[in-house]
Structures are given as C-alpha cells and as structure tokens.
Amino acid sequence: MxxxxxxxxxxxxxxxxxxxxxxxxxxxxxxxxxxxxxxxxxxxxxxxxxxNQTAIFFQKRKTFTIGVVLPKLSETFFSEAISGIEDFASMNKYIVFLGQSHDDEEREKKIIESMKNHRVDGIISSISKNTTNYAHFEMLKKYDIPIVFFDCIPPIENINSVECDMVEGTIKAVSFLLKKGYRNIGLINGPHKLLASQQRLEGYRIAINKNRLKFDPNLVINTDLSTKGTHDAMAEFFSHKRTPTGIITFNDYVALDAAQFAFQRNKTIGKDISFVSYANLPINSYMAYPPLASIEQFPYDQGKRAMEMLLGILESENKSDTNKGFRIKIETELVLNSHQNSGRIFS
Amino acid sequence: MxxxxxxxxxxxxxxxxxxxxxxxxxxxxxxxxxxxxxxxxxxxxxxxxxxNQTAIFFQKRKTFTIGVVLPKLSETFFSEAISGIEDFASMNKYIVFLGQSHDDEEREKKIIESMKNHRVDGIISSISKNTTNYAHFEMLKKYDIPIVFFDCIPPIENINSVECDMVEGTIKAVSFLLKKGYRNIGLINGPHKLLASQQRLEGYRIAINKNRLKFDPNLVINTDLSTKGTHDAMAEFFSHKRTPTGIITFNDYVALDAAQFAFQRNKTIGKDISFVSYANLPINSYMAYPPLASIEQFPYDQGKRAMEMLLGILESENKSDTNKGFRIKIETELVLNSHQNSGRIFS
DNA sequence: AATTTTTATGCAATCGTTTGCGTAAAAGAA
DNA sequence: TTCTTTTACGCAAACGATTGCATAAAAATT
Structure with a gap:
C-alpha cells in the first residue's frame, strides 16, 4: 500500500x-x-x-516517550495532572503514553510491563491504592527507565517523587477552623493504610497538640471514601455527645456527601457546621454546599513538576549516577471558596 | 549500563x-x-x-499504539472518553498516546505530526474548535494511519466517526420542556461555525416546527461559551418582551452560569425558569442549581465505540479497501437530574 | 611537480527481531 | 540398501536509520 x-x-x-x-x-x-x-x-x-522514527528509536535506544500510570483518568485531579504532564512533555518533544490502573495492582503491573516493552524513556506514576507489591516498579531499574512518583507514593527508599505536604496542609486546615471559632475539629479520613491518610492524621495531631487541645479519637474516622462510608461516619459523629462542628474531609466528594448528610439533619452549613476539604473539584463555586475552604493541591503543577524532574533525570543520565532520589514537596494552599451560592442560600 | x-x-x-x-x-x-x-x-x-518491542515494531511496521488527540484533557467529557478508549485499547493489547490541542490548530497539527512520526497504528480525535484546515488529517492516508473522529468532527467526506445525535437530542430537550409546560423555549448555543451548534439549532427548529410553534430568532443566541458570554446572552433574553422560561444550553457549564444569572435576577429556578443542558459534568446532584434535565452524551461509551471501530478497521486492513467511512450515531438520552438539593432549597 | 592537507563521500556494521529459502540429518517407504 | 519424505535447524536479508573508518578527489603547501 x-x-x-x-x-x-x-x-x-x-x-x-x-x-x-x-x-x-x-x-x-x-x-x-x-x-x-x-x-x-x-x-x-x-x-x-x-x-521513520521507529527506526531511529530502535537505533538510538531513545523513544522520546513518557509513560503515565495512574488510577483513574476521569478523576479531575488526575486529568489536571496529566494535562500538566502533557503540556510540559510536548514542549520538550516528548509524547505521553497513558494507562489507568483502576486501583488494581494487576492492571498496574500489566501497564508498567507494556510501557517497558514499548521502551518508554521514563515513567510518571501515582500508584494504585491497592498496590502492596512494588516489584514491577523495581524491575524498571534493569531497563534504566527512571520513574517519578507523584501524589500516591510507594514506601520505597531512594525514589523520585513530587508530592504535596499533606501534614502541613492539614495543620493549616485545623488552624483555619480553630480561628473561625470551631473548637471540635473532626477528621473524616481515607483508608488507614494510605500514606495520604496517615499524613492527614499526622498533621491533625500536630495541629491539635500545637493548640493545646486534647486528641479525641472519636473525632477521627477512617472511611472507604464512598458516599455511604461518609454518611456512616457522619452518623457516628452525631451519635457522640461531642459532635464536631468543624470537619476536615479527605477530599471534596466526601465534603459534599458529608454536607448533604448534615443538611438533612437540619444543620446550617457554614454556621452550625463547616467543612474544609482537600481540593479536587474545579467547580466548587457552583456547589450547593461547598466546603468553607479547600486545601489546594495544584494537580496541574504537580504534573508539571514531575515532568520537569523526569526531564532533568533523563538529560543527566550519563553523569554520575548518585541519584539517591529527588524529592519535591509542594506547599499546599488554603483556598477560601467564594460561596457565591451558599451566601445567598443559607443566610 | x-x-x-x-x-x-x-x-x-x-x-x-x-x-x-x-x-x-x-x-x-x-x-x-x-x-x-x-x-x-x-x-x-x-x-x-x-x-525488545521497538525492534519488533520497526520490523513488523506495527506498534500497537493508538494516538488520541483532543482539545482539553481536563474537561470531564474528554477524560471520560479517554477512559473508555484506554480501557478498551488495553484490553486489546494496544496502548494510547495522548495529546491535547487546547483548541489550537497549530498544536493539533504538531501532535498529529508527532504521532505519525511515532507510527501509531491509528488515531482517534475530537478536533480543535478552531481548526479550519484539515491537511494534517488527510496526510495520514499517505502513512496508512486510519483515523476515527468522535464528538467534534471535521466536514470531510468519507471519514470514520462516532457521534451523538445532537439533532435528536435537542428535539428531546425541547419536547421535554414543552411537556413541562414551558412555552417559550430559548437556546443558548455555542459558536456558530461549530457542527455541534448547527445540529442543536437544527434539532431546535425541527422540534419547534413539529409542535406547530413559530420560530423566534430572539430565542436563539450564539455565545463563545464563556461565563461572560452566557451572562450576556441571559441579559439579552431578559431584555426582550418575550422572555424564555425554558432554556436549552450548549452544555452544563453554560447552564450553571445561566442559572446563576437568573437567580441573581430573582427568578426561581425550576419554576419561573428551567434549564436543560447537554451533560458534561458528573456531579449535577451536588450542584446548587442543576439543570432540570441533561442530554446525556455517554462520553465513556463514545470513546469505547470509537476504539472498537478503530480496532475493526485495523484488523481488516488487508481486505478490500472499500472503506467509504464508517459512521456511528449514538442515541442521546434525556436524564432527569435528581435535584436532591434544589428540591429543598428552592421550594 | 610532488607532497601534504582538507573536503566530500562510500562501505559496512549495528540496533534486535523476523522470515523465506536452503539443507543436513533423521525417519519412512520402496 | 537406496530413495523419498519429513523434521529441525542455519544463513542471510530485511526493516530504516546512524556512524566509525577508509579513501578518492580536490585544494593547499612546498
């Protein structure tokens, strides 16, 4: 032909x-x-x-290709991150391969395999929440494929990573709620084994201590992040004498579900009870009960930074391989939501 | 090493x-x-x-790679579509390359170039809204790279495409509003030259005629889909004697902006004025003023169908090349929004 | 004019794998 | 035993480009 x-x-x-x-x-x-x-x-x-690039790639052993592996593309956080990765990759003549693990270890493994077979020059990944074995990542070393983790990072030594400082972020969130006058600060956290959950909890404890409050285990609940899980958590909060009035939620979805639950219990959101969440929705301003504030995690920026880091590694690959792992912590930011709606609706 | x-x-x-x-x-x-x-x-x-797959690819002239080119990855509609594409591609041993045009013709061109250079086996694309020259797509024929368009489709003969029947969808929307008792049906449309806009208008006209109503040009406004554009459109609607009470909007964002505007003019949404939009947001149920109903376009399914079509083409590539263009029209569906919120808030 | 230097080009190997064709050895048939 | 068939493998070319090394031709130097 x-x-x-x-x-x-x-x-x-x-x-x-x-x-x-x-x-x-x-x-x-x-x-x-x-x-x-x-x-x-x-x-x-x-x-x-x-x-014919395939010939050149083959010959030069360089494909100008980056693999991106993450749990779920249709989550705003990830699609924003990819957007950042892609923008920055294409500026540097790289093109990105995409794979979604759907939080399944097997699928993640297969994707990594496939990307290795395609000889990507490097990989950026936010790992599956259910991954417990990291051999498929370690294996990449054999093929000299560097990997940069972001967002969800495995507990391995000497890795490259870009992440948000959740500890710091949570401290900000607690402080903010305290300053607003809420004394009983609750935390609806994610699955216990998630690093992200552990960091939130750590920040929470630090902030509680720093403000000379007593840590109350009843005010912290781990959920599976489902709507039902959130509702259950809220029900439990309400079943105790000391009901939290300022609640930090693992993410925006949890905040929305929690607010909905509170509303149904005739609480006035923004007054009786308020929420601060970790931002992953771009459209809080259109929400019926948006959280009072969100810890912005800058997914686009995280993606961009991860890509920058990877490019740096790729360009210096010949030099002394003393790479003991690069780590970037991105400062979170507490963003007040505009409440265009709730201002009118709830007051 | x-x-x-x-x-x-x-x-x-x-x-x-x-x-x-x-x-x-x-x-x-x-x-x-x-x-x-x-x-x-x-x-x-x-x-x-x-x-070493790069060697095999080179030798067999087959890379098991699909290029996906679309305007903006961080839009829910597209990330859902990619999700469908990726899921189905990976089931068939293909891996997807991603590129976003940001609705810029030059970038789109470069991405297509890059994908051609990487010798993708096929391409799936929703074209940039500003693309007027299609040479970069035609060029792919020379390299025997088939392309399937979805969502935003160029006006070229004999192309493969997957799209939603917007005409049918709009008819459904108009009929729905009429049935609900709204007599003055407005349409906030997108840019005039967009095929999607033309189809919406066509459906609108057909529905108006079918219901023996008179077409009123004051009830149809083209916008650039920005928040300001939407507000201007609403202001114009309100400036006429015959103000529309049932409004069909180009997409969910427009509906939200329009509803916000109407709310600020002291209209009761869902009563004085109601909206029907084309769905592209997954979380209408959390919205303060969700549209009454949405024309669901099934982005995940569109992506999946486009991928299926492409796989079919790739597998039958040897056979008689009588491919005069495959076309799939997906039926839209009018989805009533649950209004968990507005039910309580507005009544 | 003879020698050296520079300039411009070709040869052949290489990257890792596949595949058509040829052939020695083994097995079967006569 | 001899001939034919089958089985099991190797040779070499091919995919399209790059690159170290050799070399003929041209230019510069003596």
Missing amino acids: SDKVPTIKVIAKKLGLSASTVSRALNDHPSIGLKTKTLVKQLAKDLGYEP | SDKVPTIKVIAKKLGLSASTVSRALNDHPSIGLKTKTLVKQLAKDLGYEP
Missing part, C-alpha cells in the same frame, strides 16, 4: 548517493558539501520525506 | 543455536523440535528475557 513513503535509501538512489551521505546531509553533518546538502534537502522536501 | 538486558542473540550464543531458531522457538514455530524449544524457553525465562 504505502510504498509511497520515501526512505533515505530512495533519496540516495535517485541522487546516486549513498544512504550515509543522505543521512548526514539531512542532519547537517559538517563533512557534507554544500551542493550535495542542498540537493538532498531539496529532494527530501519534494518527496515529502519524513524520517 | 543496562547490558544486563538479554537479547535473542545472547540466548542463541549460550545455547549454540542461531538467532532465528531462538526466535522461532520463542514464538512456537512448528518447525522447532520440542527439546530445543523447551531449552530455549527455559533459558529465556531464567535470563528474564523480554523481546
């Missing part, structure tokens, strides 16, 4: 030159005469010659 | 065989003896041999 696609050989033959000369002419090699060079370039242009 | 990675040659040498025999043994070629085959396979396993 497509033997219309010209190769270097065709050009060489038409011009009575050797393939090597054509190659060098096209790549502005100094040892090619001007006449020949222009001749070759002209014909290449006329024929619409385009180098 | 990574000369640990074993190749077929290494295996051949260690076993005193030829590379071709090893290759055939690994691929279960019938002309290889059982002993040899098991021997080879065992050593391959011990050495952790993995074929």
Whole structure:
C-alpha cells in the first residue's frame, strides 16, 4: 500500500548517493558539501520525506516517550495532572503514553510491563491504592527507565517523587477552623493504610497538640471514601455527645456527601457546621454546599513538576549516577471558596 | 549500563543455536523440535528475557499504539472518553498516546505530526474548535494511519466517526420542556461555525416546527461559551418582551452560569425558569442549581465505540479497501437530574 | 611537480527481531 | 540398501536509520 513513503535509501538512489551521505546531509553533518546538502534537502522536501522514527528509536535506544500510570483518568485531579504532564512533555518533544490502573495492582503491573516493552524513556506514576507489591516498579531499574512518583507514593527508599505536604496542609486546615471559632475539629479520613491518610492524621495531631487541645479519637474516622462510608461516619459523629462542628474531609466528594448528610439533619452549613476539604473539584463555586475552604493541591503543577524532574533525570543520565532520589514537596494552599451560592442560600 | 538486558542473540550464543531458531522457538514455530524449544524457553525465562518491542515494531511496521488527540484533557467529557478508549485499547493489547490541542490548530497539527512520526497504528480525535484546515488529517492516508473522529468532527467526506445525535437530542430537550409546560423555549448555543451548534439549532427548529410553534430568532443566541458570554446572552433574553422560561444550553457549564444569572435576577429556578443542558459534568446532584434535565452524551461509551471501530478497521486492513467511512450515531438520552438539593432549597 | 592537507563521500556494521529459502540429518517407504 | 519424505535447524536479508573508518578527489603547501 504505502510504498509511497520515501526512505533515505530512495533519496540516495535517485541522487546516486549513498544512504550515509543522505543521512548526514539531512542532519547537517559538517563533512557534507554544500551542493550535495542542498540537493538532498531539496529532494527530501519534494518527496515529502519524513524520517521513520521507529527506526531511529530502535537505533538510538531513545523513544522520546513518557509513560503515565495512574488510577483513574476521569478523576479531575488526575486529568489536571496529566494535562500538566502533557503540556510540559510536548514542549520538550516528548509524547505521553497513558494507562489507568483502576486501583488494581494487576492492571498496574500489566501497564508498567507494556510501557517497558514499548521502551518508554521514563515513567510518571501515582500508584494504585491497592498496590502492596512494588516489584514491577523495581524491575524498571534493569531497563534504566527512571520513574517519578507523584501524589500516591510507594514506601520505597531512594525514589523520585513530587508530592504535596499533606501534614502541613492539614495543620493549616485545623488552624483555619480553630480561628473561625470551631473548637471540635473532626477528621473524616481515607483508608488507614494510605500514606495520604496517615499524613492527614499526622498533621491533625500536630495541629491539635500545637493548640493545646486534647486528641479525641472519636473525632477521627477512617472511611472507604464512598458516599455511604461518609454518611456512616457522619452518623457516628452525631451519635457522640461531642459532635464536631468543624470537619476536615479527605477530599471534596466526601465534603459534599458529608454536607448533604448534615443538611438533612437540619444543620446550617457554614454556621452550625463547616467543612474544609482537600481540593479536587474545579467547580466548587457552583456547589450547593461547598466546603468553607479547600486545601489546594495544584494537580496541574504537580504534573508539571514531575515532568520537569523526569526531564532533568533523563538529560543527566550519563553523569554520575548518585541519584539517591529527588524529592519535591509542594506547599499546599488554603483556598477560601467564594460561596457565591451558599451566601445567598443559607443566610 | 543496562547490558544486563538479554537479547535473542545472547540466548542463541549460550545455547549454540542461531538467532532465528531462538526466535522461532520463542514464538512456537512448528518447525522447532520440542527439546530445543523447551531449552530455549527455559533459558529465556531464567535470563528474564523480554523481546525488545521497538525492534519488533520497526520490523513488523506495527506498534500497537493508538494516538488520541483532543482539545482539553481536563474537561470531564474528554477524560471520560479517554477512559473508555484506554480501557478498551488495553484490553486489546494496544496502548494510547495522548495529546491535547487546547483548541489550537497549530498544536493539533504538531501532535498529529508527532504521532505519525511515532507510527501509531491509528488515531482517534475530537478536533480543535478552531481548526479550519484539515491537511494534517488527510496526510495520514499517505502513512496508512486510519483515523476515527468522535464528538467534534471535521466536514470531510468519507471519514470514520462516532457521534451523538445532537439533532435528536435537542428535539428531546425541547419536547421535554414543552411537556413541562414551558412555552417559550430559548437556546443558548455555542459558536456558530461549530457542527455541534448547527445540529442543536437544527434539532431546535425541527422540534419547534413539529409542535406547530413559530420560530423566534430572539430565542436563539450564539455565545463563545464563556461565563461572560452566557451572562450576556441571559441579559439579552431578559431584555426582550418575550422572555424564555425554558432554556436549552450548549452544555452544563453554560447552564450553571445561566442559572446563576437568573437567580441573581430573582427568578426561581425550576419554576419561573428551567434549564436543560447537554451533560458534561458528573456531579449535577451536588450542584446548587442543576439543570432540570441533561442530554446525556455517554462520553465513556463514545470513546469505547470509537476504539472498537478503530480496532475493526485495523484488523481488516488487508481486505478490500472499500472503506467509504464508517459512521456511528449514538442515541442521546434525556436524564432527569435528581435535584436532591434544589428540591429543598428552592421550594 | 610532488607532497601534504582538507573536503566530500562510500562501505559496512549495528540496533534486535523476523522470515523465506536452503539443507543436513533423521525417519519412512520402496 | 537406496530413495523419498519429513523434521529441525542455519544463513542471510530485511526493516530504516546512524556512524566509525577508509579513501578518492580536490585544494593547499612546498
């Protein structure tokens, strides 16, 4: 079919030159005469010659390809992150492969395998929440494929990572609620084994201590992040004497579900009870009960930074391999939600 | 560095065989003896041999790679679609390349170029809203790279496409509002030159005619889909004597902005004025003023169907090339929003 | 004019794998 | 035993480009 696609050989033959000369002419090699060079370039242009990258990749052992592996693409947080990764990758002539693990270890493993087979130059990943075995990541070393983790990071030594400082972020959230006058601060956390959950809890404890309050285990509940889990957590909060009035939630979805539950229990949101969450929704301003504030995690920026880090690693790959793992912590930011709606609706 | 990675040659040498025999043994070629085959396979396993796909791709001229090009990954509609594409691609051993055009023709062109250079087996694309020249798509024919368009489709003959029947969808929307008792049906449409806008308008006209109503040009406004554009449109609606009470909006964002505007003009949403939009947000149930109903476009399904179509084309590529363009129209569905919130808030 | 230097090009190997064709050895048939 | 068939494997080319090394031709130097 497509033997219309010209190769270097065709050009060489038409011009009575050797393939090597054509190659060098096209790549502005100094040892090619001007006449020949222009001749070759002209014909290449006329024929619409385009180098076959698969051949070059194969030869140079470099594909200009980045693999991105994450749990779920349709989550705003991740699609924002990919957007950052893709923007920055394409600026640097890289192209990104995508794979979603759906939080399944097996799928994650297969995707990593596939990307390794495609010989990506590097990988960026937020690991599956159910991954407990990390051999598929370790294996990449054998193929000299560097990996940068972001967001959800495995407990491995000497890895490259970009992450938000959740501890710091949670401290900010607690402090904010205290300053607003809420004394009973609750925390609806995610699954216990998640690093993200542990960090939130740590920040929570630090903030509680720093403010000379007593840590009350009844005010912290781990959930599976489902709507039902959130409702159950809220029900439990309400079943205790000391009901939290300022609640920090694992993410925006939890905050929305929790607020909905509170509303149904005739609480006035923003007054009786308020929420602070970790931002992962872009449209809080349209929400019926948006959280009072959100800890912004800058997913786009995280993706961009991860890509930058990976590019740096790729470019310095020849040099001393003393890479004991690069780590970037991104400062979170407490963003007050505008409450265009709740201002009118609840007051 | 990574000369640990074993190749077929290494295996051949260690076993005193030829590379071709090893290759055939690994691929279960019938002309290889059982002993040899098991021997080879065992050593391959011990050495952790993995074929170098870049070499195979190069040789077989097949990369098991699909390019996906769309305007903006962080839009829910697209991330859902990609999710569908990726799920289905990975089930079939394909891996997807991603590129976002940001609705810029130049970027779209570059992405397509890059994907062609990477020799993707096929491309799925929703084109940029600002693309007017389609040469970069036509060029793909030369490289035998089939392309399936979805969502935003260029006006080219004989193309493969998956799309929602917006005409039908709009008819449903108008009928729904009429049935609900709204007589003045407005349409906040997108940019005029967009096919999607034209289809909405067509459906609108058909529905108006079918119901023996008179088409009123004051009830249809084209916008740039920005918040300001929507507010301007609403202001214009309100400036006329005959103000629409049932409004169809180009998408959910427009509906939210429009509802906000109406609310600020002291309209009771869901009573004085109601909205029906084209769904692209997954979380209408948490919204302060969700549209009464949404025309669901099934982005995940569209992505999946596009991928299926592309796979079909790829698998039958040898056969008679009488492909005059496959076209799938997906039925839209009018989904009533649950209004968990507005029910309580507005009544 | 003879020698050296520079310039411009070709040869051939290489990247890792696949595959058509040829052939020695083993097995079967006469 | 001899001839034919089958079985099991190797050789070498191919995919499209790059690159170290050799070398012919041209230019510069003496």
